[in-house]
Amino acid sequence: MLKHAREVGGPALRKLTFHERARMLKALGQAIMARKEELYELNYLTGATRKDGWIDIEGGAGTLFSFSSKGRRELPDAHVLMDGALEPLSKEGTFVGQHIYTPLQGAALHINAFNFPVWGMLEKLAPTLLAGMPAIVKPASATSYLTEAAFRIMIESGVLPTGAVQLIVGGVGDLFDHLGGQDVVSFTGSASTALKLRTHPVVMRESVRFIAEQDSLNASVLGPDAAPGTPEFDLFVREVATEMTVKAGQKCTAIRRAMAPADYLDAVQEALAERLAGTKVGDPRADDTGMGALVSLSQRDDVRQKIAELEAAGAKIVSGDPSADSPIAGGAFLSPVLLRADDPWKSSAVHDVEPFGPVSTIMPYKNMDDAIALANRGMGSLALSLFTHSADAARDFIGGAAAYHGRMLVIDRTNSKESTGHGSPLPVLVHGGPAARAAAKKWAASAA
Amino acid sequence: MGGIRGVKHYMQRTAIQSSPTMIAAITSQYIPGAPKRIIDLHPFRLRMSELNVGDTWKTDSRTVSIEDIEHFAEFTGDKFYAHMDEEAAKASPIFEGRVAHGYLILSFAAGLFVDPDPGPVLANTGLENLRFLTPLYPGDSMRVELSVRSKSLKSEETGVVRWAVEIFNQKDELVATYDLLTENVP
Numbered sequence: 225m226l227k228h229a230r231e232v233g234g235p236a237l238r239k240l241t242f243h244e245r246a247r248m249l250k251a252l253g254q255a256i257m258a259r260k261e262e263l264y265e266l267n268y269l270t271g272a273t274r275k276d277g278w279i280d281i282e283g284g285a286g287t288l289f290s291f292s293s294k295g296r297r298e299l300p301d302a303h304v305l306m307d308g309a310l311e312p313l314s315k316e317g318t319f320v321g322q323h324i325y326t327p328l329q330g331a332a333l334h335i336n337a338f339n340f341p342v343w344g345m346l347e348k349l350a351p352t353l354l355a356g357m358p359a360i361v362k363p364a365s366a367t368s369y370l371t372e373a374a375f376r377i378m379i380e381s382g383v384l385p386t387g388a389v390q391l392i393v394g395g396v397g398d399l400f401d402h403l404g405g406q407d408v409v410s411f412t413g414s415a416s417t418a419l420k421l422r423t424h425p426v427v428m429r430e431s432v433r434f435i436a437e438q439d440s441l442n443a444s445v446l447g448p449d450a451a452p453g454t455p456e457f458d459l460f461v462r463e464v465a466t467e468m469t470v471k472a473g474q475k476c477t478a479i480r481r482a483m484a485p486a487d488y489l490d491a492v493q494e495a496l497a498e499r500l501a502g503t504k505v506g507d508p509r510a511d512d513t514g515m516g517a518l519v520s521l522s523q524r525d526d527v528r529q530k531i532a533e534l535e536a537a538g539a540k541i542v543s544g545d546p547s548a549d550s551p552i553a554g555g556a557f558l559s560p561v562l563l564r565a566d567d568p569w570k571s572s573a574v575h576d577v578e579p580f581g582p583v584s585t586i587m588p589y590k591n592m593d594d595a596i597a598l599a600n601r602g603m604g605s606l607a608l609s610l611f612t613h614s615a616d617a618a619r620d621f622i623g624g625a626a627a628y629h630g631r632m633l634v635i636d637r638t639n640s641k642e643s644t645g646h647g648s649p650l651p652v653l654v655h656g657g658p659a660a661r662a663a664a665k666k667w668a669a670s671a672a
Numbered sequence: 673m674g675g676i677r678g679v680k681h682y683m684q685r686t687a688i689q690s691s692p693t694m695i696a697a698i699t700s701q702y703i704p705g706a707p708k709r710i711i712d713l714h715p716f717r718l719r720m721s722e723l724n725v726g727d728t729w730k731t732d733s734r735t736v737s738i739e740d741i742e743h744f745a746e747f748t749g750d751k752f753y754a755h756m757d758e759e760a761a762k763a764s765p766i767f768e769g770r771v772a773h774g775y776l777i778l779s780f781a782a783g784l785f786v787d788p789d790p791g792p793v794l795a796n797t798g799l800e801n802l803r804f805l806t807p808l809y810p811g812d813s814m815r816v817e818l819s820v821r822s823k824s825l826k827s828e829e830t831g832v833v834r835w836a837v838e839i840f841n842q843k844d845e846l847v848a849t850y851d852l853l854t855e856n857v858p
Contacts, residue, residue: 243825294675298676299679299824300823300824301823302699302700304699304701305680310695310703310704310705313689319690320689320691320695321689322699322703323686323687328684351682354679355682355683356683357682410681
């Protein structure tokens with residue numbers, strides 16, 4: 225497969241200009257949109273509602289459109305991309321320097337998570353194909369049938385050159401043993417798997433480019449000014465509840481830690497519990513369903529286990545019941561579970577253990593420095609949101625915490641209506657967090 | 673993700689050292705200092721697809737008189753000392769006497785390179801990276817070289833051409849340089 229990508233797909237893609245490849249992305253997006261109902265049917269089988277599926281399916285096509293239009297606006301209709309201005313290197317100007325970008329001549333191996341079978345594939349394929357590199361897509365087994373259906377639509381559209389994309393459903397065999405310095409591995413999943421792949425002897429020896437997006441204990445912070453009754457308080461409660469229930473909380477950007485000034489924590493708990501109680505859990509096909517099922521029973525077992533770890537670390541369940549019966553027998557349903565950690569500096573697990581489901585922990589902070597330290601205690605996250613109407617609070621918080629977070633939203637009454645939300649990665653903005661959590665955790669363990 | 677930065681994850685960055693001519697050939701893009709391809713047909717008469725990166729239109733030259741400067745000052749209200757007060761201009765560390773307004777130079781430049789009739793150039797949509805490099809004194813003349821720097825599509829129906837504009841005086845010194853953006857028929 226690597227050979228096919230390197231020898232057939234790569235050369236064919238590199239013959240095209242950036243604009244030609246950008247037009248190809250648009251055609252792929254149109255092909256997916258034209259047959260999206262087939263994908264929505266399969267989407268229900270993953271436990272997701274139609275609304276959840278919209279993020280995955282139409283959000284995925286949207287990513288193709290976005291990269292297509294960026295490619296045509298920001299890249300030349302040529303094969304080589306110039307980087308920066310000409311560097312003068314001589315007095316007469318006959319000898320100058322210029323940085324350029326050209327596509328790598330290997331294959332891009334995309335290893336994707338189960339939670340967004342379509343978007344997860346397309347958010348990686350769009351920049352890869354636009355760059356002019358062929359890809360081998362390896363979806364997570366649990367939802368690979370939906371990825372396969374979207375993949376098939378793209379192949380049947382006939383716009384991709386032979387060898388430009390290939391799909392592996394199941395194990396990758398000895399693929400890693402054959403990687404080389406022109407290949408790229410782009411991984412989404414757990415920190416432990418990322419560490420295992422990143423330290424694979426061939427990846428290390430050949431200096432294979434490795435891009436990882438791994439689990440992250442994203443935080444949302446209620447500003448010190450956002451007392452109960454302010455618009456920011458209500459916006460915060462709504463956002464946390466939304467992030468817990470969309471996709472049944474199986475989103476790498478979901479809010480796992482919700483922090484509030486100690487004086488407002490009771491009010492936060494009460495408002496969140498009330499909101500979550502109104503979320504109807506059930507058949508993802510039903511119109512009145514607020515939250516569907518988890519992807520599988522084993523995923524639900526895993527989430528229950530992680531909730532138990534949080535409880536063991538001192539967090540208390542204040543809303544929801546992880547052991548409640550399923551609304552539909554045999555389904556992987558779980559009610560939203562809200563935990564509270566009154567001493568977040570003692571309950572280490574709330575910053576380290578991620579229940580990948582409809583679960584979040586509220587915790588108090590004492591002052592701005594404490595809020596920053598708690599946010600950064602997650603050791604690197606994909607997304608953080610701060611709800612404040614105070615410009616001073618925003619400046620102090622972002623200045624203290626930006627180094628630990630990939631994307632940060634400051635939400636208040638003036639921008640909430642148009643906000644794209646805490647949990648939505650955007651094609652035009654960074655999606656990825658600083659600091660490898662795996663390494664950070666290892667450091668914390670050895671320091672302890 | 674992260675826009676075009678995400679694309680670069682799949683590309684290699686390489687430093688190239690050579691002449692401007694070679695770098696223009698390697699990148700198929702406009703490089704200041706590389707030979708320009710002088711064209712005979714005014715580029716405003718060509719659709720974007722008929723324009724090539726590096727195509728250059730050379731204008732005639734015109735003289736800028738003290739009357740031009742005063743007329744512009746009265747007309748626009750911009751009577752900054754450097755244009756209107758010979759002694760104060762001389763006393764400044766930058767000028768040797770009264771100079772033409774930068775905005776007058778830009779306006780005259782447009783007067784030199786614009787081809788007026790309706791055609792594939794639909795509108796002027798912006799100007800970037802403007803630098804005034806050499807003052808233009810009354811009695812000096814100016815001419816323009818207009819080169820196609822890059823082309824892109826805004827939609828299937830509209831293109832954007834980025835032109836490198838260079839304004840020279842009678843001694844071929846660079847007076848001003850900027851990028852002009854126009855909306856074009858693809």
